[in-house]
Amino acid sequence: MDDDRYRRGWEKLEEIDGEAGERVIASLKDIAPDLARYIIEFPFGDIYCRPGLDLKSREIATVAALTAMGNAAPQLQVHIHAALNVGVTRGEIVEVILQMAVYAGFPAALNGMFAAREVFQARDDKGQS
């Protein structure tokens, strides 16, 4: 059964998303605990644990995709935090979002940049890099 995936996923979620990820999981407790479980098991227990791509590159991919899609603002913020948590620099995040102007248009890049500014300010307030 899936105890391994769940435990492995939970550890990976804590490593990558930290407090923000735990808050998402907690927020699902009352309405859809199984969605919380699937998030731990599939994205974190299966995908982010895979060996073929380093975590920095994985978060660059996710920040790029969520910026380009432009319809998942809260998840973009969580993953800008995550990117910083695994070692992507603020400057690199700004470059990824800026580049999305080419592929998804300037509004997508602008809204991504405003999300990054909020995340950077929240981390400044807590003294996080």
Added chain:
Amino acid sequence: MDDDRYRRGWEKLEEIDGEAGERVIASLKDIAPDLARYIIEFPFGDIYCRPGLDLKSREIATVAALTAMGNAAPQLQVHIHAALNVGVTRGEIVEVILQMAVYAGFPAALNGMFAAREVFQARDDKGQS
């Protein structure tokens, strides 16, 4: 004036996209030569020349975004070529596309994977890595 941006952009386009990029530019000659010029100047002359993010990470971001958006199949193929051209491995490309199942759903990941298979086969046929 913009001679510098154009020349710098053209060199970067050749480095990254190679023959596939040149074909896109050539295909615009009769209908919209200015779009061809803007593509050389802005994405390649301005964005891909920026120092803050390495080309491998830039192509990972682009492959992720185009897979997730799911409505730009020809450009996704061009950028899978580009990613390979700048040193992303086939295995890493498969990981990026696979990860998009989490953020854009399984159909987006499937269609991205089929695009990758076509590109890999075309390169096999030419003896390219």
Added chain:
Amino acid sequence: MDDDRYRRGWEKLEEIDGEAGERVIASLKDIAPDLARYIIEFPFGDIYCRPGLDLKSREIATVAALTAMGNAAPQLQVHIHAALNVGVTRGEIVEVILQMAVYAGFPAALNGMFAAREVFQARDDKGQS
């Protein structure tokens, strides 16, 4: 002329969307009354009155689509209300939204679930099922 469509549509809108639908219509009075009229006539007077699919299935389809598209949060809430009004259960709505993780990604499912939680709470506050 269209008196029949309008009257039939208005009754269907009241049956399905109730108070939330009436508020949307009222909110268009000053800026675009014709959009209000078209909403009554086409979606409600034409489509939702069609005999070939029951209202429960129609609302399941709409909740699925709006969750997957992810760019119409207010309309998703209106249709979660509507689904409940025509007999879809809360548990079934949670299942539909959860399933969208497969087709549109986890962020779409998460944002759909948070919309459902708001609707469920609003109905709890009013003692509605």
Added chain:
Amino acid sequence: MDDDRYRRGWEKLEEIDGEAGERVIASLKDIAPDLARYIIEFPFGDIYCRPGLDLKSREIATVAALTAMGNAAPQLQVHIHAALNVGVTRGEIVEVILQMAVYAGFPAALNGMFAAREVFQARDDKGQS
């Protein structure tokens, strides 16, 4: 009843879309004749007949939207024909599509431009402007 809308819509569809529009309607005969009827009645009988915006501007809006959305290639081609039919020039269509690079990214503009090229060639073959 709706005889007026239908007749008015059919005339407007013929004026705007010409042969291409009639082919779409005919193609729905066997599978969904009611969708054909709604297309005649609502977009053409209701919307394109409204007095507040000239047909050239309406087709500029439609070509822009379909280029930006990037997931409706056949309909984009129909509306590039339609724009030309109501007096938008080829040069103006190229400008509209080019501008979408700003709002929806370069892949959307590229795919829109390739659609325009196909339409222009088809019309050249028939000696149409």
Added chain:
Amino acid sequence: MDDDRYRRGWEKLEEIDGEAGERVIASLKDIAPDLARYIIEFPFGDIYCRPGLDLKSREIATVAALTAMGNAAPQLQVHIHAALNVGVTRGEIVEVILQMAVYAGFPAALNGMFAAREVFQARDDKGQS
């Protein structure tokens, strides 16, 4: 470990998608066998096995979402087959797709309808309902 999910998922995939699903899985063998495994385990082993919503409603939700998103044509065809396989009628599928004109626009509904026509013809050719 996951043998149970995999076996359960494979049976569910065969029940729902039949031959079309098996072809998708087979097509991933050479390039991304893990994506094939995840498709069996998560959508089919986890989601479609859940008790809270009948399979007919699940396929109505999926056909609606894929029609509305408009960027996953092959998967839409697979799920129109799937809907028919689990007991949704052709008429009901036409209704679901038609309704998407309201939420995602007429081009999405048109392209969905053309997908349905191809599926219906393929099944007619094989004598399937």
Added chain:
Amino acid sequence: MDDDRYRRGWEKLEEIDGEAGERVIASLKDIAPDLARYIIEFPFGDIYCRPGLDLKSREIATVAALTAMGNAAPQLQVHIHAALNVGVTRGEIVEVILQMAVYAGFPAALNGMFAAREVFQARDDKGQS
């Protein structure tokens, strides 16, 4: 070098977007000044300065596209202001947004209309047309 494009773009941005555009540029100063510069240079210095399409038609195209995409609410408001600034009437803006119901669905048209109402009210408060 690009002094000309920048100066030309800044003047065009002021002509079209006025105060709202300047605020967007100012808001990028701390986090991504280069994105601000690219916005001035490419959309405004390159695209909106092109002679082949009048500014009214350009803003109609942009309002249509942003309404249809439905994931760039702040930018839609900026461009409804811009459309009014270059001579599109409120009635014409309402027509463009209404027409998007046909191509992107009623939720997109509704959300576009609510954006228009906010812009119109803000301009009423300032005595602007």
